[in-house]
Amino acid sequence: QKEVEQDPGPLSVPEGAIVSLNCTYSNSAFQYFMWYRQYSRKGPELLMYTYSSGNKEDGRFTAQVDKSSKYISLFIRDSQPSDSATYLCARVKAAGNKLTFGGGTRVLVKP
Amino acid sequence: GAGVSQSPSNKVTEKGKDVELRCDPISGHTALYWYRQSLGQGLEFLIYFQGNSAPDKSGLPSDRFSAERTGGSVSTLTIQRTQQEDSAVYLCASSPSGMDNEQFFGPGTRLTVL
Numbered sequence: 001q002k003e004v005e006q007d008p009g010p011l012s013v014p015e016g017a018i019v020s021l022n023c024t025y026s027n028s029a030f031q032y033f034m035w036y037r038q039y040s041r042k043g044p045e046l047l048m049y050t051y052s053s054g055n056k057e058d059g060r061f062t063a064q065v066d067k068s069s070k071y072i073s074l075f076i077r078d079s080q081p082s083d084s085a086t087y088l089c090a091r092v093k094a095a096g097n098k099l100t101f102g103g104g105t106r107v108l109v110k111p
Numbered sequence: 112g113a114g115v116s117q118s119p120s121n122k123v124t125e126k127g128k129d130v131e132l133r134c135d136p137i138s139g140h141t142a143l144y145w146y147r148q149s150l151g152q153g154l155e156f157l158i159y160f161q162g163n164s165a166p167d168k169s170g171l172p173s174d175r176f177s178a179e180r181t182g183g184s185v186s187t188l189t190i191q192r193t194q195q196e197d198s199a200v201y202l203c204a205s206s207p208s209g210m211d212n213e214q215f216f217g218p219g220t221r222l223t224v225l
Binding site: 041042043044045046049088097098099100101102103104 | 115144146153154155156159167169170202204213214215216217218219
């Protein structure tokens with residue numbers, strides 16, 4: 001079993017819909033949780049990170065962590081075609097350490 | 112300012128040849144990371160440099176892989192006697208201090224081993 005699991009998709013939604021992305025993890029030692037966005041032929045870029053359980057909002061993006069269930073989610077409201085990308089969840093044991101990534105979910109937002 | 116840069120952007124090589132991949136981190140960043148992204152394995156950690164400390168090499172898949180970081184800045188990842196399974200995108204990332212959560216990624220080097 002991989003330490004971080006993600007549905008590879010693709011997840012196709014119409015413009016304006018809410019995109020819901022999920023990850024599960026198996027190692028409770030992980031402390032920080034992140035979501036990265038990766039466009040084709042580009043490096044990943046950090047969208048959000050969180051430490052504690054609960055929700056964190058940033059504009060159209062909401063990250064949710066449920067440590068008791070080992071489940072992390074990302075919601076994108078009012079999705080735009082420019083949100084079409086691969087979304088990677090990642091975890092790290094402590095600040096600065098190596099990231100452990102999920103396999104990524106490809107998202108397609110259709111105009 | 113300039114982000115993380117990597118060269119070459121694409122590299123095609125023959126099985127058994129050695130290759131060198133270069134990473135220029137963001138100026139002033141003390142932590143540097145190498146990752147590999149392939150279709151079957153996703154994005155995997157390879158090696159981590161932090162300042163003058165001994166690097167964390169725990170992710171290197173075999174002794175054919177090595178990396179160095181000269182003068183605390185530029186890093187080179189070397190793959191000796193390349194194999195077809197080494198074909199992947201090699202990504203470099205840097206962060207300001209190694210105690211930060213955000214790692215800034217370069218565009219990657221796409222390696223194809225024929």
